[in-house]
């Protein structure tokens with residue numbers, strides 16, 4: 001999709017850059033993609049991001065290097081339907097790099113960025129770049145017919161690690177003077193992600209295989225489930241983000257009863273009485289505080305990070321599924337760097 005005044009100019013550049021890091025799908029067809037902008041010399045990088053987990057990942061690589069990191073999507077808002085106000089254009093037009101998840105998650109923000117990118121500005125879609133189309137997952141909430149895969153890659157730690165690595169690759173090209181700091185920040189972060197990954201695997205092993213079942217309200221754990229051997233029984237939230245129909249609810253109740261799932265999981269952002277109703281009718285536990293893009297605590301708090309949010313989600317899921325979450329509980333999720341990003345609330 002070509003949008004905005006730059007589209008004509010960019011058509012020529014795009015044909016020269018299809019072999020770049022950003023691949024040949026998504027943003028690469030309409031804007032300079034990941035690590036395609038010129039080095040910024042003599043001043044600090046200006047970076048814009050979208051949802052809080054991506055802001056946190058970027059801020060962890062940036063650390064206290066001096067680059068500014070400004071999130072666009074307020075925490076606690078529905079990121080799937082968020083439409084930025086025109087004032088966000090000012091942030092986007094001064095950004096050297098705009099990091100998005102992509103895969104259709106933030107289309108209005110992406111369009112605003114494409115219409116306002118400055119010369120030398122680039123739009124890097126992390127998810128679109130790291131996930132080949134053959135690995136796309138489609139399901140009830142993200143049906144293939146609608147053309148957009150499930151975009152929640154960052155809830156799967158190995159995929160979030162690839163996001164962090166791509167952020168590093170971009171920063172090293174755009175701000176070579178601080179490349180060593182970015183590399184050191186990435187190495188420290190990657191070690192923490194690997195430790196989280198190991199803890200999830202150890203804790204998952206304590207859950208009987210037939211109990212590794214996820215019935216969630218918001219469909220944010222599809223890639224996690226594939227990675228760690230869980231089965232997503234279903235997600236309650238339809239692709240419209242409306243409440244499910246009575247027929248959907250009846251089908252879910254039947255599924256809960258036939259599978260013996262021990263708990264069902266609500267989303268802290270999408271409060272819904274439907275899951276509570278299903279839990280009451282079937283007698284299973286209802287856990288209502290999983291979160292996929294609203295970080296714990298407030299900006300500046302030590303637990304306000306992607307890493308702490310992931311630990312919280314997975315120890316919550318393991319506990320409720322009858323496993324032993326000790327490997328996750330004992331994990332140190334303190335960041336090695338200060339998070340100086342701007343998180344809108």
Ligand SMILES: [Zn+2]
Nearest residue numbers: 152218220292
């Ligand atoms: Zn989501």
